[in-house]
Amino acid sequence: MSGEHHHDHDHEHEHHHEATSIEEAGGCAVGLTGTITGFNADAEARFAKALMQVGQWVTKESGCLLGHIKAAIVTDKGNGVTLNLTDLDNGVEHHGTLDPQEKVHFDFMCAVLDVDEHELKHQMYHAIDDTGLDYELEEHVECHCHDHDHHHHHDGEECHCHDHDHEHHHHHDGEECHCHDHDHEHHHHDDGHHHGDGECHCPECEAKKTRKESAEKKEKKSFLDRLRRKKE
């Protein structure tokens, strides 16, 4: 026995994350699944349009469509049609045929390069929504894009609704956004003015301010009154 101890495990362990091939390629894959009520040739065409919409977004985002966007629309028995988009110029390829159905299942998937995975899912969700189909997703996708009231402006009138100095962002499913949890209401002004001092002097705001001040005074008065009465 030499008396020497070999400390085979004395070296520092380094944990290496071995990149998956998807990570290595810089790609991502996203899927949405759900049902469509009232399927027919028009619904198939609308769904194909959703694929094109996502394809156009990917092309805009990454410069070209490297990857594929697919959908399978099937009955309970598993028969149905599949849609495949790999090139915007070629358009969406349709495989198989399906007679009009009361209800069908759909799988919508997209595997592409150089786009943000969550943004891609968001775009896919919007593309389905824009089809106008009577659809239901299996997974709850939270989107707050349209959670505010839309309004319009007369010609020449400016809109300051989107004058935030923060960037827009998105949230994972189930995650809440507190960015807009202000306790004040947004409004716009017909004369298109804005405020450098952070205070708004429009008649509505001025009236609100007066009401608030008089309420505060009233409250102060009643408090002093109470204190005075107590002393007496």
Place this chain on the structure above:
Amino acid sequence: MYVYILGGFLGSGKTTLLMKLASMYTKRGLKTALVVNESGSIGVDGATLKAEGYDAVELPDGCICCSLSSTLQSALKNIKSDIDPDIIIIEPTGLALPHKVKELVHVSMIEEEDTYIIGVADIQRFEDLIKKKEQFFKMQMSKADFILINKMDLAKPGQLEEVSGWLKKEYPDKPIMPISAKTDENIDKLYEMMR
């Protein structure tokens, strides 16, 4: 038993080729098993194959060359013991590295010399792919036994020569053949090449 692995980027036409090969082997009277893999949680290729009358083992939600490697091994072992096919055709995702799949096939008790990688290159998007992901494409093709230039029916004038030239320069020892899995151009020549 022979195993064919279809390696190629997303949208290069692997599923269309898979269906052609499955149909060809069935006509030859050979028992053929199909394995399709998709990186998304939702598998669409399985539905495509089913719509066209083929049955396939679907392995979605990951990549069989990395995150789903053990799933592939058990699937292959089950196919071997339950079906015992003459041919297995594996279609990994378009983001998989086919040589890693080949290693896993070998681990699953299938002889390495009976496993072939067919590289599939998409002529239509070849330029974009090389511009953006040349290294990754080379990794996908590096261990291919032969390379098919697919979608030759969509090639622009001069494009076929350009792509073949590039591939021949990169892979001088590999047989390279233009085909169209969709319109069947050169598909008979491909059948002759395959066992």
